[in-house]
Amino acid sequence: MQRLTRLFFTLVLLLSVGFSGQVFADTFEENVSQALQNLNLSKGDVGLLVLTNAPYIKVDGANALPWLNQAQEKTGCTVGKGNLLFFQRAQSHPFRLMLFRKTDGQAVIISREKSNWVTDTVNIGPDTISKAAFWEKIDTYHAGRDMFTLASLANVWAKGGPYDFLKSAELHNHICPGLTSGYLMAHYILDHFPLKDGERYTVVACPVWCKEDAFQVVMDCTPGKKGLVVKPLSDDQKKQISVANPAGMVLVWDAEQKRGRGAALSFSFDPLRALSAKDTPKAAMVLAALDHLDQPDRFVSTSAEFNLDEKRYNAITRAGSNPWAVVGLMKTQ
Numbered sequence: 258m259q260r261l262t263r264l265f266f267t268l269v270l271l272l273s274v275g276f277s278g279q280v281f282a283d284t285f286e287e288n289v290s291q292a293l294q295n296l297n298l299s300k301g302d303v304g305l306l307v308l309t310n311a312p313y314i315k316v317d318g319a320n321a322l323p324w325l326n327q328a329q330e331k332t333g334c335t336v337g338k339g340n341l342l343f344f345q346r347a348q349s350h351p352f353r354l355m356l357f358r359k360t361d362g363q364a365v366i367i368s369r370e371k372s373n374w375v376t377d378t379v380n381i382g383p384d385t386i387s388k389a390a391f392w393e394k395i396d397t398y399h400a401g402r403d404m405f406t407l408a409s410l411a412n413v414w415a416k417g418g419p420y421d422f423l424k425s426a427e428l429h430n431h432i433c434p435g436l437t438s439g440y441l442m443a444h445y446i447l448d449h450f451p452l453k454d455g456e457r458y459t460v461v462a463c464p465v466w467c468k469e470d471a472f473q474v475v476m477d478c479t480p481g482k483k484g485l486v487v488k489p490l491s492d493d494q495k496k497q498i499s500v501a502n503p504a505g506m507v508l509v510w511d512a513e514q515k516r517g518r519g520a521a522l523s524f525s526f527d528p529l530r531a532l533s534a535k536d537t538p539k540a541a542m543v544l545a546a547l548d549h550l551d552q553p554d555r556f557v558s559t560s561a562e563f564n565l566d567e568k569r570y571n572a573i574t575r576a577g578s579n580p581w582a583v584v585g586l587m588k589t590q
């Protein structure tokens with residue numbers, strides 16, 4: 258009986274390994290080779306993308322760069338060729354590395370789970386990700402919630418999305434309509450408020466949403482360098498703003514002359530939503546917006562302009578103030 262039980266469990270183990278295509282003893286390198294074979298791609302193929310969080314996470318307390326190096330050697334994907342992309346995650350997040358085939362969105366995702374390499378073989382092409390049913394079952398994959406990150410970035414890459422958009426997505430770790438709004442606003446600012454000698458930008462993130470991560474990448478406006486001042490508003494405060502679709506402000510400041518100018522900006526999600534059918538999943542909605550990323554004026558507008566002296570600049574940017582009240586754009590002051 259004991260023998261029979263053992264035989265039964267051995268059989269179950271063999272079958273499960275067979276069905277999932279995983280052999281737990283595989284090294285990482287072997288998994289990458291297997292993935293290439295599986296996708297019918299070879300080293301240096303231009304239709305191959307590698308997307309990974311390897312530069313950011315830690316595995317057993319050590320950085321994951323040796324595996325990233327192995328993947329580069331095996332696939333020929335490099336940053337310079339534009340087919341090696343990263344996404345930021347907390348250091349404790351599981352390791353992920355995806356090989357993605359441009360032509361149809363077929364992908365193999367290699368993850369580290371309890372000291373083993375495990376894989377998901379899955380199609381995440383545009384047709385798949387536009388169906389709500391796909392998103393309902395993502396927890397059944399090892400990659401789980403990272404599926405949104407992987408699918409949104411890979412499809413934008415496949416469709417030839419701008420590189421600075423992909424770089425913004427690396428920091429934000431996914432592409433969503435919110436990040437897209439920030440990307441469009443950053444380019445609107447660069448187009449409409451070009452800097453003169455001695456001037457610099459301060460973006461006022463108020464109200465705050467996903468958009469803020471695009472300013473940091475596209476404009477190098479970061480909180481640490483005081484280029485991005487982040488001020489969340491309560492729902493009541495938002496309702497009191499007197500312009501439609503308030504999205505933030507840009508200040509163009511000359512620190513030596515102690516003067517500058519500013520603009521309150523609005524962002525309308527309506528034209529963005531109009532590009533896809535109602536209830537389109539977010540990852541697919543972003544793809545529909547791709548053809549319009551070079552037309553920020555369709556979505557962004559200047560709702561007010563004002564001059565800045567030192568007192569006003571400080572009043573807007575320092576703690577304890579509501580910038581919209583400072584520039585007189587609240588219904589009740």
Ligand SMILES: [Zn+2]
Nearest residue numbers: 433435436467
């Ligand atoms: Zn987001």
